[in-house]
Structures are given as structure tokens and as C-alpha cells.
Amino acid sequence: MATILDTITSPAQLRGLSPEQLEQLAAEMRRKIIQTVSANGGHLAPNLGTIELTLALHLAFDAPRDQIVWDIGHQAYPHKLVTGRAAKFHTIKQFGGLSGYLRRDESPYDAFGASHASTSISAALGMAVARDLEGKDFNVVAIIGDGALTGGMALEAINNAGAMGHKLIVIINDNDKSISDNVGALHRHLGNLRASPRYRKLRAAAKHFIEDIPVVGDLAAEVAGRTQRSMKEFVLPSKSGVIFSELGFTFLGPFDGHDISLMVDVFEKAKQLDGPIMIQVITRKGKGYAPAEQDATKFHGPGAFDPDTGVMIKKVGAPPTYSDVVGDTLVEICKRDRNVVGITAAMAEGTGLNKLRAKVPEQYFDQGIAEQHSVTFAAGMATQGIIPVAAIYSTFLQRAYDQVLHDVCVQNLHVAFLLDRAGLVGEDGQTQHGLFDIGYLRPMPNMHLMAPKDENELRQMIYTAIYGVNGPVAVRLPRGAGVGVEMEQTFAPLPIGKGEILTDPAEADRADVVILGYGDMALVGKKAADELAEEGIRAVAVNPRWAKPLDEELILRLARGTGHVITIENHMAAGGFGSAVLELLNAHEVLVPVKIIGVKDAFIEHGSVAKLKELTGLTAENVKAVARRMVRSTVRG
Numbered sequence: 001m002a003t004i005l006d007t008i009t010s011p012a013q014l015r016g017l018s019p020e021q022l023e024q025l026a027a028e029m030r031r032k033i034i035q036t037v038s039a040n041g042g043h044l045a046p047n048l049g050t051i052e053l054t055l056a057l058h059l060a061f062d063a064p065r066d067q068i069v070w071d072i073g074h075q076a077y078p079h080k081l082v083t084g085r086a087a088k089f090h091t092i093k094q095f096g097g098l099s100g101y102l103r104r105d106e107s108p109y110d111a112f113g114a115s116h117a118s119t120s121i122s123a124a125l126g127m128a129v130a131r132d133l134e135g136k137d138f139n140v141v142a143i144i145g146d147g148a149l150t151g152g153m154a155l156e157a158i159n160n161a162g163a164m165g166h167k168l169i170v171i172i173n174d175n176d177k178s179i180s181d182n183v184g185a186l187h188r189h190l191g192n193l194r195a196s197p198r199y200r201k202l203r204a205a206a207k208h209f210i211e212d213i214p215v216v217g218d219l220a221a222e223v224a225g226r227t228q229r230s231m232k233e234f235v236l237p238s239k240s241g242v243i244f245s246e247l248g249f250t251f252l253g254p255f256d257g258h259d260i261s262l263m264v265d266v267f268e269k270a271k272q273l274d275g276p277i278m279i280q281v282i283t284r285k286g287k288g289y290a291p292a293e294q295d296a297t298k299f300h301g302p303g304a305f306d307p308d309t310g311v312m313i314k315k316v317g318a319p320p321t322y323s324d325v326v327g328d329t330l331v332e333i334c335k336r337d338r339n340v341v342g343i344t345a346a347m348a349e350g351t352g353l354n355k356l357r358a359k360v361p362e363q364y365f366d367q368g369i370a371e372q373h374s375v376t377f378a379a380g381m382a383t384q385g386i387i388p389v390a391a392i393y394s395t396f397l398q399r400a401y402d403q404v405l406h407d408v409c410v411q412n413l414h415v416a417f418l419l420d421r422a423g424l425v426g427e428d429g430q431t432q433h434g435l436f437d438i439g440y441l442r443p444m445p446n447m448h449l450m451a452p453k454d455e456n457e458l459r460q461m462i463y464t465a466i467y468g469v470n471g472p473v474a475v476r477l478p479r480g481a482g483v484g485v486e487m488e489q490t491f492a493p494l495p496i497g498k499g500e501i502l503t504d505p506a507e508a509d510r511a512d513v514v515i516l517g518y519g520d521m522a523l524v525g526k527k528a529a530d531e532l533a534e535e536g537i538r539a540v541a542v543n544p545r546w547a548k549p550l551d552e553e554l555i556l557r558l559a560r561g562t563g564h565v566i567t568i569e570n571h572m573a574a575g576g577f578g579s580a581v582l583e584l585l586n587a588h589e590v591l592v593p594v595k596i597i598g599v600k601d602a603f604i605e606h607g608s609v610a611k612l613k614e615l616t617g618l619t620a621e622n623v624k625a626v627a628r629r630m631v632r633s634t635v636r637g
Contacts, residue, residue, distance in 0.1 A: 003028045004017070004021060004024055004025045004028060005025060005028040005029060005032060005081065005086055006086070008025070008081070008082055008086060009084050009086075010083070010084060011058035011059075011063055011082050011083055011109070012062075014055060014058055014059050014082065015059060019260070019261060022055055022260055023260075025055070026051045026052055026055060026260070027288070029051050029078055029081050029082075030048060030051060030287075030288045030289065032081065032086070032089060033047050033048060033051075033077050033078070033081075034048075034289055034307050035307055036089055036090055036092060037302065038304060038305050038306065038307040039090075039304060040090075040092060040093055040094060040304075040427075041093065041301070041302065041303045041304060041427060042077075042092060042093050042100055042301065042427075043073070043074045043075075043077065043100065043300065043301050044286070044289075044292055044299045044300070044301070044302055045285040045286040045289075045292040045293075045296040045297075045299040045300050046074040046075045046145070046175070046285055046296075046300060047074070047075060047076070047077035047078060048285070048286050048287045048288055048289055048292055049075070049173075049175050049257075049283040049284050049285045049286065049287045050075040050076075050078055050079075050143075050173060050257075050283060051078045051287070051288075052257060052258045052259070052260045052263070052283075053143070053171075053173065053257045053258075053263060053281060053283060054076075054078035054079050054082065055078070055082070055260055056260050056263035056264045056267060057079075057141065057143070057171075057263075057267065058079075058082055058083075059260070059264050060263075060264050060267035060268050060271070061139055061141060061267065061271075062138075062139075063083070063109050063111075064108045064109050064111065065138050066138050066139040066140070066141065067111040067112075067124070067127050067138065067139070067140045067141070068109070068111055068141050068143070069111050069112045069114075069120045069123050069124040069127070069140070069141065069142045069143070070102055070112075070114055070120060070143050071114060071117060071118065071119060071120030071121075071142065071143060071144040071145060071148050071154075072101070072114050072115060072116065072117045072119075072120075072145070072148065073099070073100055073101030073102050073114055073115055074145075074300070074301075075143070075145065075173060076101075076102055076114075077089075077092070079102075079109070080092070080098065080107075083107055083109035083110075084107065084109070085098060085106075085107065093427035093428070093429070093606055094427070094606070094607065095605070095606065095607030095608065095611050095612075096605075096607070097606075099429055099606060100427065100428060100429065100606065101113070101114060101115035101428075101429065101431060102114040102115070111123075111127070112124075112127075113431075115428075115429075115431035115432060116395075116396070116399065116431065117145070117147070117148040117151055117369045118144070118148045118149075118150075118151025118152070118153040118154040118369055119153060119154075120142040120143065120144045120148070120154075121142045121144060121154055121157035121158060121161060121170055122153060122154075122156070122157040122160075123142070124140045124141065124142035124168055124170070125140075125157055125160065125161045125164070125166065125168055127140045128140040128166045128167060128168045129164070129166055132166055132167075139167075139169065139271055140167075140168055140169070141169045141170075141171065142168070142169070142170045142171065143171045143173055144170065144171070144172060144173065145172075145173045145174075145175065146172055146173070146174040146175065146176065147346065147368075147369060148369055149172070150346065150367075150368030150369045150370055151368070151369040151370055152370055152372060152373060158170075158244075158247055158249070159247060161248070161249075161276045162247035162248025162249055162276055163248060164276075165248065165275050165276065166275075166276065167274055167275060167276070168275075168276045168277070169267075169270050169271075169276075169277045169279065170249070170276065170277065170278045170279070171278075171279050171281060172253075172278065172279070172280045172281065173257065173281060173283055174254065174257075174280055174281060174282050174283070175282075175283045175284060175285045175296075176285075244278050248275070248276060249275075249276045249277060249278040250273060250275060250276070250277045250278070251277075251278050251279075251280070252266065252270065252277065252278070252279045252280070253266075253278075253279050253280030253281060254280040254281065254282050255279065255280070255281050255282070256281070256282060257281035257282055257283035258283060258284070258287060263281065266279060267279075285300075286299055289310075290310070291309075291310025292310070297349060300349075318481050319455065319481045319482040319483060319484040319485075320455060320481065320482055321352075321480060321481050321482070322420070322455060322458055322477040322478060322479070322480065322481075322482060323350065323351055323352035323420055323477075324352055324355075325352070325455045325458050325459055325482065325487075326351060326352040326353070326391060326418055326420070326458070326462065326477070327351075327352030327353060327354065327355030327356060328352075328355060329458075329459050329462045329463070330342050330352075330353065330355070330356050330389060330391075330462070331355050331356055331359045331360060333462070333463065333466060334356060334360045334363045335359070335360060337387075338363065339385060339386055339387055340363065340386075340387045340389065340466055341363045341364070341365060341381065341386055341387070341388050341389065342356045342363060342364050342365070342388075342389050342391060343365045343366075343367065343374055343377065343378050343388050343389065343390045343391070344364075344365070344366050344367070344374075344390075344391050344392070345366075345367055345368065345369060345370055345371045345374045345392055345396060346366060346367075346368050346369045346370075347391070347392070347393060347396075347420075348364075348366055350393065350420065350421075351391035351392070351393070351418070351420050352391065352420075353366075353391050365377070371392060371396050371397060371399040371400040371403075372399060372400045372402075372403050374390060374392065374400070375390060375397075375400040375403035375404055375407065375408065375415070376403045376407045378390045378408070378415045379403070379407040379408050379411065379413050379415060382408075382413040382414050382415050383411075383413065387414055387416065387466055388415050388416070389416045389417075389418060389462075389465070389466065390415060390416070390417050390418070391417075391418040391420060392417065392418070392419065392420070393419070393420050393421045393432075393434065394419040394420065394421055394422040394423075394434025394435075394436075394437045394476060395421065395425075395431065395432050395433065395434050395436075397417065397419060397437065398436060398437075398440065401440055404417075404441070404444065404447075404472070405444050408472045409444045409445060409446045409447055409472050410446075412446045412471050412472070413471070413472065414469070414470055414471055414472070414473075415472055415473075416462075416465040416466055416469075416473050416474075416475070417472075417473070417474040417475070418462065418465075418474075418475050418477065419434065419437050419474055419475065419476040419477065420434075420477055420479070421434045421478070421479045422434040422437055422451070422476035422477055422478060422519070422570070422571075423435065423476075423478045423479070423519070423520065423570030423571065424570060424599075424604065424609050424612045424613060424616070424618070425479045425609070426479065426606070426607065426608055426609040426612065427606050427607065427608065428606060429604075429605055429606030430603040430604055430605060430606070433604055434476070435570075435571050435572045435599055435604070436571070436572060437474070437476055437571070438476070438547055438569070438571050438575065438576040438577055438580075439571070439572060439574065439575030439576055439579075441474055441548075442547060442548050442575070442576075442580060444472070446471050446472050447471075447472045447473070447474065447548060448465075448469050448471065448472065448473040448474070448496070448546070448548055448549070449473075449474050449476070449546065449547040449548040450464070450465070450473070450474070450475045450476075450494075450545060450546055450547070451475065451476045451477070451518055451519025451520070451545070451547065452475070452477065452519060452520075452545075453502075453517075453519065453520065453522035453523055453543045453545075454482055454483045454485045454523070455482030455483065455485060455487065456482075456485045456486065456487050456488055457545075458475070458477055458482075459487060459488070459491075460488070460491065460492060460493075460494055461475045461494065461545075462475065463491040463492070463493060464493045464494045464496075467493055468493030468494065468496065469496065476519060477519075478519070478520045478570065479609070480609065483523065494545065496546070496549065497546050497549035497550065497551055497552075498545065498546070498551050498554075499542055499543055499544040499545045499546065499551040499554055499555075500542070500543045500545065501540060501541070501542055501543075501554075502522065502523075502525070502526040502529075502541040502542065502543050503526065503529050503530070503539070503540050503541045507538060507540065508540040508558060508561070509557070509558075509561045510538060510561075511538040511539055511540040511558075511561070511562045512537055512538045512539065512562060512563075512564060512627075512631045513532075513537070513538075513539045513540075513562050513564035513565070513566060513627050513630060513631055514539070514540050514542060514555075514558040514559060514561075514562045514564065514565050514566070515528060515529055515539055515540070515541045515542065515566045515567075515568065515623060515627070516542050516544050516555065516565065516566065516567045516568070516577075516578075516581060517541065517542070517543065517544075517567075517568045517569075517623075518544055518547060518567070518568070518569040518570075518571075518576075518577040519569065519570060520570055521568040521569055521570055521618060522541070522542075522543035522544075524568060524618065524619065524620050524623065525541040525542070525543075525566075525568055525620075525623060526541040526543075527620040528541070528620040528621075528623035528624045528627065529541035531620065531624060532624055532627055532628075535624075535628075537627060537628065537631055539627060540558060540562065542554065542555075542558065544577070547576075547577045547580055548580065550580055550581070550584055552584060555581060555584060555585075556584070556585070556588055556590060559585055559590050559592050560590055560592070562592075563592050563593070564592060564593055564627070564630045564631060565581065565585070565592055565593070565594045565595070566594075566595050566597065566623060566626055566627060566630070567581050567594070567595070567596050567597065567598075568597040568598070568618065568623055569596075569597070569598045570598075570599075570613075570618055571598055571599065572598055572599050572600075572601070573596045573597070573598030573599060573600060573601075574598075574601060576596075576598055577598075578594070578596030578597075578598060579596070581594065581596075582594055582596070593630055595626050595630060597617050597618065597622065597623060597626060598616075598618075599616045599618075600616070604616065
């Protein structure tokens with residue numbers, strides 16, 4: 001049966017719907033999002049919370065002429081549904097389908113690409129200033145979650161926007177959550193607004209406040225100021241309520257973000273005011289779906305689940321995830337050693353540190369969406385003899401490059417980084433793949449780099465990073481489940497800069513080719529070597545373990561002995577592990593053919609990890625093909 005949603009190909013059509021039809025449309029959008037995410041995975045709870053807000057935005061503003069800038073795509077699925085993408089929505093995050101985030105090349109309604117948090121106000125301010133420089137007349141709106149306000153970049157933008165005074169509308173989507181529970185003083189301040197016993201009275205009076213604001217002229221500014229002051233006196237705590245207005249913003253709110261007609265009125269009036277405006281709206285993550293309302297963190301970005309019950313669909317008997325190994329290992333170590341602590345940047349569940357939070361909370365620190373601060377916070381702890389373990393996604397540590405270099409490596413401080421989601425991460429796509437960490441960490445003096453071949457080796461590498469290295473160290477680990485090996489119960493530090501031969505060591509020096517598979521590619525190299533042996537090509541497979549320092553003695557010996565070197569890594573080919581091997585061979589004048597298998601110079605789209613590895617050549621079949629060409633060309637020569 002046809003639905004209202006089926007007829008929406010442009011947000012302009014929303015203006016022809018009655019209030020009752022808008023409510024029906026909101027219900028249809030909820031069902032569509034729940035059905036799609038339950039089958040494909042994706043971001044659920046945050047998108048269910050922004051449906052009415054999205055409809056109000058597109059009713060009040062004329063996109064794409066008016067620029068609507070979303071902060072991260074976690075809240076923008078409803079935006080996709082009403083901007084001509086409903087028919088393709090079932091393809092979201094699938095290979096060749098819609099992106100799970102905002103992309104300028106996907107739709108003219110996506111004013112700014114977004115997948116890392118805290119960027120919207122900066123981008124929107126840039127658009128507003130450019131608009132004024134060109135003498136144009138359109139609205140610029142930034143929608144930012146209260147969790148993203150823990151990011152320093154958002155606060156820098158607020159400070160700058162308030163001082164510059166350009167017309168800009170900032171909407172705080174206040175749902176009391178990022179992925180993990182929000183932290184920090186600003187979150188507490190917004191929470192005071194939500195928790196105030198006067199808030200219920202404000203909700204009843206809010207529409208009257210808005211209706212009292214004239215739309216134009218000096219009187220509008222005067223009444224807006226009075227309204228702002230009266231709201232603060234009515235609701236905001238006396239000492240902290242002036243934060244945003246003191247920074248140069250006209251502050252309005254809080255308002256019920258699920259009341260479409262109220263929000264349209266608020267936005268229509270806000271369009272008529274001058275200067276930077278901040279509007280706080282209260283929404284609920286998971287709105288309209290009981291399981292997600294009850295556990296918004298669990299349903300923030302779930303995998304497949306039963307839409308009727310909310311029960312997650314998981315493989316029976318699957319190995320533990322690498323993130324689970326991180327959590328379990330840190331709990332075990334921290335219980336033994338009070339000088340070891342875990343640090344996360346608002347990603348407790350994703351990194352496994354939620355286990356540490358539950359079992360050793362006094363040694364767990366969540367710094368919010370603030371990777372730069374988290375790294376320097378860890379450096380400060382390290383100066384006092386604490387061993388901080390900072391578990392941060394590879395793609396997010398990029399945001400703290402200078403802090404890792406300047407505050408950790410220059411001072412040679414013992415900070416251990418666990419880089420989750422290193423390599424191809426699948427359906428989250430080009431901005432989330434952790435394909436650059438070797439390249440940006442390896443050149444840093446004093447840094448040590450490791451990557452495990454399996455989950456048991458990860459456990460030992462975490463122990464080694466804490467007790468076997470004196471200085472900066474990073475361990476990269478892939479997304480998803482381990483390979484199912486038996487976990488050793490005891491700890492033993494790995495020798496620094498030493499790899500292991502995975503095939504028959506006695507045959508190593510008589511091999512035709514050496515395959516160096518770094519991290520999760522070590523077992524790919526082993527599989528290729530075993531299958532090449534069946535073809536009569538002798539290959540020695542090596543698990544290097546370390547990208548810095550390299551096992552120089554082993555690599556040089558095998559390169560000289562075999563005369564052919566293949567490296568394979570779940571990373572960009574440029575600047576990664578293979579580049580380190582080439583530099584080593586060059587320095588020692590070992591002039592043998594080398595083939596680097598890695599991701600080429602391109603951003604990789606979204607799709608299953610298996611599909612993306614096939615496309616980028618990170619497979620045993622491709623390794624075998626490369627080995628055949630190398631060995632046979634030498635024989636012919």
C-alpha cells in the first residue's frame with residue numbers, strides 16, 4: 001500500500017501536508033528506518049530522535065538554497081528520506097548504495113560532508129561569512145548534538161561565531177547522549193536546563209514567548225532580547241545560564257524537539273533575527289521504538305536485529321571481537337596494577353572499555369568527543385608515573401596528530417595507544433576506514449608500532465605495550481571478531497622488534513619468495529604460502545608483528561635468500577609497512593624486487609569488509625597471483 005513517504009521526492013512537498021499528515025509521515029519514517037537498520041545495520045536511536053526536528057527544519061527552511069549543516073550523519077537518516085532518497089534508502093551502507101553519512105556528491109541537500117563529530121558550527125560559520133562576502137541572502141543552520149559539544153572544535157567555533165556576529169542559526173539537539181553517556185561540565189549545564197522543575201512550565205509557555213517576537217525591525221531585536229532574558233530568568237540556573245549569551249549568541253530554548261508545529265514557529269521567528277542564534281531543542285534517542293528508548297547506547301549503531309522484539313541477531317559460537325579482548329585484558333591488568341588506567345574519547349562500548357568502566361571504574365576515564373584533549377591528558381598522567389592506555393579508533397586519532405607528536409613523542413612519554421577499527425571497516429565507508437595510522441605514526445621518533453595476527457596475540461601485545469616498552473607505543477587492531485584461536489591465560493611480553501616465521505622455518509632460506517603480512521594480513525600471507533606450495537612455488541610467510549622497529553635481521557636475511565619480497569597490509573600502500581620494508585632494503589642496498597600490496601591512492605567506498613578486501617587486493621588469491629608473476633618472470637629472465 002502506498003504511503004505518504006512514497007510520494008515525497010523533495011522537501012518542498014512537505015509544505016502541502018496537513019498537521020495530521022505530517023504526524024503520519026513521521027510514523028512512516030520511523031518504520032522505514034527501523035526496518036532498514038534491522039536488516040542492514042546502521043545508526044538507529046539517534047535517527048529516530050530527529051524525525052520531527054528534520055520535518056520542522058525542511059518546513060521552515062528552503063533547502064538547498066538555505067544551507068542545512070548536520071553534525072555527523074548519525075542523525076541525518078530522516079533528512080535523506082525527505083530529500084529524494086527514500087526509494088534507495090534500503091541500500092544505505094551497502095556496496096554501491098547510499099552512504100550512512102552526509103556527502104556533497106550524493107545530494108545537493110547535503111550541504112557539508114559529515115562523519116566525524118563537532119564540525120558543523122565551523123563549517124556553517126564559514127558558509128555564513130562567505131554568503132555575506134558575496135552579498136547573498138540565505139540562511140545557514142547547523143544542527144549539533146549535545147554530545148558533540150564536548151569536542152573542542154565546536155567550542156572554538158562557538159567562540160569565533162559569537163565574536164564575528166554573522167547571522168547563523170545553531171540548533172543544539174539535546175538528547176542527553178552521544179554514543180556512550182555524555183560527560184563534561186557543558187553537558188552538566190545543559191542537563192541542569194532539562195532537569196529544572198521550571199522546564200515543564202517553559203514547555204507550556206514556550207510558544208507564547210516565540211509568538212511575542214515581532215519578525216522585523218528594532219522592536220524585534222528588543223523583544224528578542226527581553227524574551228531571551230525572561231527565558232533565562234525563568235529556567236536557567238542563575239550563574240551558568242548566561243554562558244551562550246555572554247559568548248555573543250541570542251539563546252532560545254529549551255523547546256520540545258518532537259513538536260513539529262512549535263519547532264516550525266521557533267525556526268520561522270529565528271530566521272528574522274540578526275546575528276548568531278542558538279536554539280536548544282530536547283529530543284529523545286530511540287523515540288517511538290521501545291527497545292531503543294530503553295537502551296539508546298545499545299541501539300545507537302546496532303547490527304541486524306529482530307524489529308518486532310529488538311533482539312540482536314548474532315552468530316552462535318563466534319570468536320570474541322578484538323574490542324572485547326581489549327576490554328577483558330585491561331580489566332585483568334588494571335585489577336592487578338593501580339598504575340594502569342584506560343582512557344576513551346566517548347567510545348567506551350566501541351573500544352571495549354565499557355568493561356573497564358563496569359569493573360574497575362576508578363581506573364577508567366571518558367574524556368568525551370575530544371581526542372586532542374584525551375591524548376594530552378594521557379601525556380600528563382604519564383609524567384606522574386601512571387601508564388595510560390588510550391583506546392581510540394584509528395580514524396579518530398587522526399584528529400590528535402599534533403598531540404601524539406608534540407606532547408607524547410617529543411617527551412618520550414609512556415602512553416599506550418590501542419587503535420581500534422584499524423584498516424577497512426566496511427559499511428561506514430571512506431571517512432571511517434583506519435587506513436592511515438601507520439603512515440602518520442611511523443615517522444614519529446620514539447614511537448613503537450605493533451599489530452597482531454589474531455586475538456591471542458593482541459592480548460600479549462597489550463601486555464607488551466604496558467610493560468615491555470618504555471615510551472610511546474601503538475597497537476592497531478581490526479574491526480570485528482577474532483579468528484577463533486585459543487587464548488593463553490598467562491602474559492608474556494613479546495620481544496621488541498622481532499617477528500615470527502609462520503611456515504616451516506627449515507625451508508625459509510630455500511624459498512622462492514617471502515611474504516610479509518602485517519597484522520591481520522599475516523594469516524592471509526600464510527594461506528597464500530601454503531597454497532603456493534601446492535603449485536611448486538616455495539614461499540615463506542612471516543608475521544612481522546612490528547612496523548617499528550622492524551625485525552631487520554630477519555627481513556634482510558629472507559630478502560637476500562629468496563630474492564623476492566611481497567608485503568601485504570590492511571592500510572594505504574603509500575607510507576605504510578611496505579614502505580618501511582623498502583626503506584630498510586634500500587638502506588642496506590639489498591636490491592631485490594618488492595611488491596607492496598595495500599590500498600591504492602583513493603578513498604574507499606562503503607561495503608562489506610570481505611567485498612572491500614577483494615576490491616583492494618587484500619586476499620590470498622591476489623598474493624598468490626603477485627607471487628606467481630614475480631617468480632616466473634625471474635625464471636624466464
